[in-house]
Amino acid sequence: MKKIFSFPKSLKKVPNHYCPGCGHGIVHRLITEVIDELNIREKIIAVAPVGCAVIAYDYWDFDCSEAAHGRALAVATGIKRVQPEKIVFTYQGDGDLAAIGIAETLYAANRGENLTTIFINNAVYGMTGGQMAPTTVLKQKTTTTPLGRGSNNEGPPLKVSEILAGLDGVCFVERNAVCSPAQVLKTKKAIKKAFENQLEGKGFSLVEVLSMCPTCWGKSSEEAVKWVEEEMVKSFPLGRIKG
Amino acid sequence: MNEKKKLSSGNEAIVHAAIYAGCKFYAGYPITPQNEIPALMSRHLGSIGGVFIQAESELAAINMVFGASAAGARAMTTSSSPGISLKQEGISYIAGAELPAVIVNMVRGGPGLGNIAPSQSDYFQATKGGGHGDYRLIVLSPASVQETFDLTVKAFDLADKYRNPVMILGDGLLAQMIEQFILPKQNRKITNQKKTWALTGAKNRSPNIIRTLFLKEGALEEHNLMLQNKYRLIEKNEISFEQYLTKDADILLVAYGTMARIVKGAVDSLRSQGIKAGLFRPISLWPFPSQALKAAANDKQKLLVVEMSYGQMLEDVKLSVAGNVSVEFLGRAGGGVPREEAIIEKVKTL
Ligand SMILES: Cc1ncc(C[n+]2csc(CCOP(=O)(O)OP(=O)(O)O)c2C)c(N)n1
Ligand code: SF4
Numbered sequence: 001m002k003k004i005f006s007f008p009k010s011l012k013k014v015p016n017h018y019c020p021g022c023g024h025g026i027v028h029r030l031i032t033e034v035i036d037e038l039n040i041r042e043k044i045i046a047v048a049p050v051g052c053a054v055i056a057y058d059y060w061d062f063d064c065s066e067a068a069h070g071r072a073l074a075v076a077t078g079i080k081r082v083q084p085e086k087i088v089f090t091y092q093g094d095g096d097l098a099a100i101g102i103a104e105t106l107y108a109a110n111r112g113e114n115l116t117t118i119f120i121n122n123a124v125y126g127m128t129g130g131q132m133a134p135t136t137v138l139k140q141k142t143t144t145t146p147l148g149r150g151s152n153n154e155g156p157p158l159k160v161s162e163i164l165a166g167l168d169g170v171c172f173v174e175r176n177a178v179c180s181p182a183q184v185l186k187t188k189k190a191i192k193k194a195f196e197n198q199l200e201g202k203g204f205s206l207v208e209v210l211s212m213c214p215t216c217w218g219k220s221s222e223e224a225v226k227w228v229e230e231e232m233v234k235s236f237p238l239g240r241i242k243g
Numbered sequence: 244m245n246e247k248k249k250l251s252s253g254n255e256a257i258v259h260a261a262i263y264a265g266c267k268f269y270a271g272y273p274i275t276p277q278n279e280i281p282a283l284m285s286r287h288l289g290s291i292g293g294v295f296i297q298a299e300s301e302l303a304a305i306n307m308v309f310g311a312s313a314a315g316a317r318a319m320t321t322s323s324s325p326g327i328s329l330k331q332e333g334i335s336y337i338a339g340a341e342l343p344a345v346i347v348n349m350v351r352g353g354p355g356l357g358n359i360a361p362s363q364s365d366y367f368q369a370t371k372g373g374g375h376g377d378y379r380l381i382v383l384s385p386a387s388v389q390e391t392f393d394l395t396v397k398a399f400d401l402a403d404k405y406r407n408p409v410m411i412l413g414d415g416l417l418a419q420m421i422e423q424f425i426l427p428k429q430n431r432k433i434t435n436q437k438k439t440w441a442l443t444g445a446k447n448r449s450p451n452i453i454r455t456l457f458l459k460e461g462a463l464e465e466h467n468l469m470l471q472n473k474y475r476l477i478e479k480n481e482i483s484f485e486q487y488l489t490k491d492a493d494i495l496l497v498a499y500g501t502m503a504r505i506v507k508g509a510v511d512s513l514r515s516q517g518i519k520a521g522l523f524r525p526i527s528l529w530p531f532p533s534q535a536l537k538a539a540a541n542d543k544q545k546l547l548v549v550e551m552s553y554g555q556m557l558e559d560v561k562l563s564v565a566g567n568v569s570v571e572f573l574g575r576a577g578g579g580v581p582r583e584e585a586i587i588e589k590v591k592t593l
């Protein structure tokens with residue numbers, strides 16, 4: 001009998017610490033499936049963020065470095081430049097990639113570093129308990145925007161993918177979501193493309209993933225999925241942005 | 244190639260040393276008075292298969308060094324005071340993750356933007372940790388261009404040996420002054436052991452993880468104790484200092500770096516006037532040569548610490564002699580350099 005579904009080799013068989021309904025676990029798995037399919041596990045060097053996914057290396061079965069909050073792409077640049085034949089990727093939340101690390105992100109992208117970035121947009125700072133993130137949508141309530149994010153106080157959400165797509169060094173940007181099986185499959189396809197681009201030496205690729213954070217959104221898992229589908233996509237339309 | 248005599252500035256000597264020591268990665272951000280270093284690194288590193296990056300900030304530069312070092316390369320960044328303040332985040336992570344790295348600070352006047360005059364007012368920051376957490380850098384302080392070369396080569400070796408960041412603490416004077424130094428034969432054998440911990444892809448081995456986060460109960464304390472053990476070993480092995488006419492001296496002057504050059508001149512003048520002065524010059528600022536200084540100070544009437552600061556190394560000197568000898572101080576900062584005449588005058592009033 002042909003085996004059509006199995007546990008990814010690159011994913012450790014351990015329970016994860018993410019909240020029920022969290023999107024991180026899904027994306028972790030997609031990455032490992034892609035790495036297995038491309039048969040690149042032994043060449044992978046990952047850079048974990050500061051955020052809920054800081055201990056991603058507890059789940060991934062390949063080499064990994066932590067980076068200080070926001071500096072993942074500077075660390076990844078250092079790694080890739082001294083080991084250009086390795087496949088280096090960063091996994092970062094919205095606070096990490098788009099607030100404290102926006103300079104490192106913008107410059108790595110603009111240098112056209114041959115790297116892959118998986119960008120988890122859950123519209124809040126998950127790890128620190130649900131504060132406003134750069135991607136918090138207008139009127140969204142967080143612990144630091146109790147009245148909802150205001151366009152003339154906090155400013156509108158930052159559309160990092162669109163900004164990065166405008167840079168010549170960037171070869172591929174796509175925004176996806178993990179709110180339904182169909183979207184999960186699309187996300188996986190984009191992740192695969194982003195790794196293939198690096199294998200082909202094409203430059204900087206980024207996949208943004210709209211991801212549920214039921215805990216900080218104060219929603220059930222079902223409500224969280226619905227909120228991505230119905231609200232979040234209004235500010236962050238899905239689809240290919242570049243490449 | 245045989246050894247070569249070269250005329251060069253302190254900044255140039257850093258570049259010669261880095262290349263000689265097998266540095267393969269440099270990232271930096273422009274700041275005076277060390278701009279010759281990135282300029283020369285950008286010219287030379289590529290031709291030996293190394294990587295030069297002008298980073299978007301000192302934060303990015305030090306974190307690129309973190310990555311390059313995690314991937315096994317000998318890596319360096321250089322800056323001056325305000326830039327070194329920005330690098331403290333990365334330095335703390337590098338120390339915590341036990342990565343080798345060489346960091347050069349050509350100190351300038353502070354606080355704040357200060358000025359570009361030579362200064363020694365970053366001593367506390369360099370020797371007491373600088374960033375957050377209980378960690379130490381090995382801090383080496385050259386007083387000449389030759390020594391800048393020698394200590395920078397040594398810094399790369401020590402960084403690998405102890406898996407620890409090493410800082411060269413210079414100043415604007417050292418950066419710019421031109422002296423002769425000897426560039427040894429090329430083809431140096433790099434003696435670092437295989438970096439089995441480096442990130443190279445998990446081929447035929449279990450994954451390597453570079454981390455500073457330890458959440459399991461007791462794990463961070465255990466990590467800290469391991470670091471402390473390493474620091475005790477460094478204190479045992481890596482202390483260096485110079486003594487100049489200290490044996491029969493009545494007055495012992497203590498100074499480091501370029502300040503010690505001026506003090507040496509003052510010691511000679513004092514001797515010619517019949518005053519028995521001597522110089523104790525710490526070369527490793529951390530680990531500080533406390534025992535050696537205590538021994539040297541034992542039979543002296545007085546100690547005089549001279550710094551281009553308002554008394555930073557002074558505290559380590561006082562701790563070393565623990566009240567056995569009285570310790571006087573002469574210091575200027577913010578561009579002021581204690582002059583030879585002022586030192587001589589101060590000694591005469593003691
Ligand atoms: C320099 C620094 N500032 C602040 C923090 C605290 N901190 C940890 S995670 C985090 C935000 C994480 O949010 P995000 O990147 O969106 O990831 P998520 O947890 O939502 O996945 C912050 C502010 C830190 N660790 N370091
Ligand atoms: S706080 Fe949010 S992002 Fe963090 S694990 Fe829980 S659901 Fe996931």
